[in-house]
Amino acid sequence: MVLAETAGAATGGLEFLWQQRGPFFSGLLGTVELSVVAGILATIIGLIVAAMRVSPIPALRVAGTAWSGFFRNTPLTLVFLATSVVLPLVGIRFAWADAIGVDTFFIFAVIALSTYTSCFVADAIRSGFNAVPVGQAEAARAVGMTFGQTLRLVVLPQALRSVLPPLASMYIAMIKNSAIAEFFNVGELTRFFDDQVRDHPEHLYAEFIAVAVGYIVLTLLVSGAFNLAERRLAVSR
Amino acid sequence: MDTQTEATTPEPTEPPTAGEPLVVLDGVNKWFGPLHVLQDINLTVHTGEVVVVIGPSGSGKSTLCRAINRLEPIDQGTITVDGSVLPEEGKALARLRSEVGMVFQSFNLFAHKTILENVTLGPVKVRREKSDLVRERAMGLLERVGVANQAEKYPAQLSGGQQQRVAIARALAMQPKVMLFDEPTSALDPEMINEVLDVMTSLAREGMTMIVVTHEMGFARRAANRVVFMADGQIVEQATPDEFFTNPQSERARDFLSKILTH
Numbered sequence: 001m002v003l004a005e006t007a008g009a010a011t012g013g014l015e016f017l018w019q020q021r022g023p024f025f026s027g028l029l030g031t032v033e034l035s036v037v038a039g040i041l042a043t044i045i046g047l048i049v050a051a052m053r054v055s056p057i058p059a060l061r062v063a064g065t066a067w068s069g070f071f072r073n074t075p076l077t078l079v080f081l082a083t084s085v086v087l088p089l090v091g092i093r094f095a096w097a098d099a100i101g102v103d104t105f106f107i108f109a110v111i112a113l114s115t116y117t118s119c120f121v122a123d124a125i126r127s128g129f130n131a132v133p134v135g136q137a138e139a140a141r142a143v144g145m146t147f148g149q150t151l152r153l154v155v156l157p158q159a160l161r162s163v164l165p166p167l168a169s170m171y172i173a174m175i176k177n178s179a180i181a182e183f184f185n186v187g188e189l190t191r192f193f194d195d196q197v198r199d200h201p202e203h204l205y206a207e208f209i210a211v212a213v214g215y216i217v218l219t220l221l222v223s224g225a226f227n228l229a230e231r232r233l234a235v236s237r
Numbered sequence: 238m239d240t241q242t243e244a245t246t247p248e249p250t251e252p253p254t255a256g257e258p259l260v261v262l263d264g265v266n267k268w269f270g271p272l273h274v275l276q277d278i279n280l281t282v283h284t285g286e287v288v289v290v291i292g293p294s295g296s297g298k299s300t301l302c303r304a305i306n307r308l309e310p311i312d313q314g315t316i317t318v319d320g321s322v323l324p325e326e327g328k329a330l331a332r333l334r335s336e337v338g339m340v341f342q343s344f345n346l347f348a349h350k351t352i353l354e355n356v357t358l359g360p361v362k363v364r365r366e367k368s369d370l371v372r373e374r375a376m377g378l379l380e381r382v383g384v385a386n387q388a389e390k391y392p393a394q395l396s397g398g399q400q401q402r403v404a405i406a407r408a409l410a411m412q413p414k415v416m417l418f419d420e421p422t423s424a425l426d427p428e429m430i431n432e433v434l435d436v437m438t439s440l441a442r443e444g445m446t447m448i449v450v451t452h453e454m455g456f457a458r459r460a461a462n463r464v465v466f467m468a469d470g471q472i473v474e475q476a477t478p479d480e481f482f483t484n485p486q487s488e489r490a491r492d493f494l495s496k497i498l499t500h
Contacts, residue, residue, distance in 0.1 A: 056326040138308055139345035139404075143359035143411060144335025146328060153362060157349050 013206030020196060027192030028214050034109055034188055035175045035218070041114035042174065046121025051151055053122065054129055064122070072119035076177055079116045084108040084184040109181040117174045124166040128159030161233045168226035172219045189214050256284030258317075259415055259446050260305060265314035267300060274300050275311065276470040282415070287447045289457040289478070292467035293493055298450045299342075301467070302419045305448065306337045319414055335363050338408030338416040342423050344400040346392035352379065352403050353388040356410045364411070371410070378406040382436050398429030402436055409440075416440065418449040454497065458482060466490045 017024070052064030071079065087093075087108060094107045132155050140150040179190040193211040197204060260282040267275040274297045282288050290298045303309040305316060307323050307330060316323045318337060324330045346355050356375035360366045379385040382402035384395070392400055401421055408416060418437065422430045434456050441447055441460040451457065457464055457478050464481040466473050468489045474481070485491045 133345075135341060135343055135345035136347065139339075139341065139347065141331070142306055142308065142334055142337075142339035142341075143407070144331050144333075144363040145359070146331045147326075149362055153358065154347055154349075 013203055016200065016203045017206050017210050023192050023195070024210060024214070027187060027189040028218075030186065030188035030191070031175065031178055031214070031218065034106065034113065034178045034181055034186065035171075038110045038113035038117065038178070039171055039174060041110065042117035042121050045114060045118035046125060049118060049122035050125035050129065051148075053126055054151075056147055068119040068122055071115050072123075074116070076112070076116050076180055077183075080109065080112040080180055080184050083112040087111075103186070105181075105185040109178075109184055109186045112184075113174060113178055113181070117170065117177070120170045120173075121167065124163050124170060125159065127166065128161075128163035129155055131162040132158045161230070164226055164230050164233070168223055171222050171226075175218050175222065176215065256286075258282070259284045259286075259319055260448065261315075261317040262301075262305075263315050263317070265301075265304065265311050265316060267297075267304065267309065267311045267313075274470050275304065278314070278472060280465065280472065282446065282448055284414075284446055285444045286462045287441045287445075287449065287460055288463045288465055289461040290448065290450045290465045290467060291452065291454075291457065291493075292473075296467040297470040298467045299419055302417050302448060302450045305415075305417055306334045306339055308339075331363070335359065335411050336414050338411060338413035340401070340404050340408055340416065340418045340421045342420040344392070344397070344404045344424070346400055346403055346407070348392055351389050351391055352384065352395070355392065355403060356407045359407065359411050375406070375410055378409050379403070382406045383432070396429060397425045398432045401425065401429075401433045405433075405436055405440075415446040415448065418447065418451065420450050420452070422451065422453055452497070454482070466493070468493070 049064045049067050052060040053068070055061055055064070084105060088104075094104050097104050097107050136154055136158060137150050140154040145153065178188060181188055182191040182194065189211055193207055196207040200207070258281045260280075262278050262280040265275050265278040266273070276297075278301060280288075280301075290301060292298050300309050304311050305318070307316075307326075318333060321333065324333065346352075347358065350358060353372070353375055356378060357368065357371045360371040360374070361368050376385060376388065379388055382405055384399050384402055384406075387395055387399060387403075392403070395403065405416075405421075421437070422433050425433065430453070434453060437447070437449070437456065438460045449456070449461070461478050463475055464478050465475045466481065466485075466487070466489070473487045473489050474485065476486070481490070482494065485494055
């Protein structure tokens, strides 16, 4: 009796999810878009901040440290609040976004998520720099390389291997952090979940499992990609 | 005091190969915290001269060597290389460093590059020379130091002696005006020391200007024009190898020599 009931509920849940596949996939796509764009930006900013923090110019070191100290120690929700509420208040509204069909709130979310994540990227990269023996950079400088060349041609390629594992964890954390964007008017996976729970509370378990699986697939893809990259790098030396 | 002809230490007889002053240290001082590692150093190295710097460990000789291409910044005084004072950190310093070859105690070959790439990287990236021309020159240099057959390997696959010879080739590829050697054989197994010293001796014979920090007294006797003896951050005495080894003037030098020559 109970078994049959459960089975009935399960098939009912599956049926329900199948009906909701449209919103589900658009939510998943929202999370993917946000994570990919923010991830790329966070990596670029993180690289710059990491380079600033080992730069020979004291002012750049101070600026890099300040950036990390500020964004790393601010709760992500507050960073989102600052970009989504404060930026428009001071007149920054990204009017051009509409023209290319991008939601302004998406841009605010990208800025919040990438600035916040960039601090962690910077620290992961910096720990990679530290793992490269000092003599490597000294030899590069002795040959006449500039600071930028030393970093790009000698230190960074060797740091990459030890940077990959912490970077992978960080991108995974970022995907999950992207859920906060829901509260700032961005259509993504957690938004899908909340909408469904509100409209169809009877399918709570199915909705929950679907969203969980959605996130797990994304994070597994990231760790898979990074494992592959790590193995590649291990072979080539 | 401000001209290099007026050295504070007794000037040795000029080496026969002496040319123009190439590297000039004038009143150089450096501190590591409270430790005064370089104390009012005045030293002039002329074109074509081979100067060997010896002294007990902690005497500041490595710091002296590293200060010449500003891997160690100095606190007071000036260092001049081929007429120009060492600039602050930046593009000008990078350019000057490209003209000063450096060989390290621990080789410091680029671990992620092949032997050939180690030698070509500087000329191609720093001097923007054509890569096929550089490649040819690099193979010639590897040939000369006897590791051409290892060109496609990675540094970790070579012995210490081979790595150090590649490091010399890497420095030579930049066609430097002067070569600095910072204890180039100290990290080597005994049987590999000679293969490196042989390369250095032949360089010296060809007229390369060299500043060599080393414990190899045999090399100093064979190849040096001048021996500079340092202790406690000071240049205690300098003389031709013959004079220095047979008739050291200072108590510190006699003491040092007696310790290394009796073992």
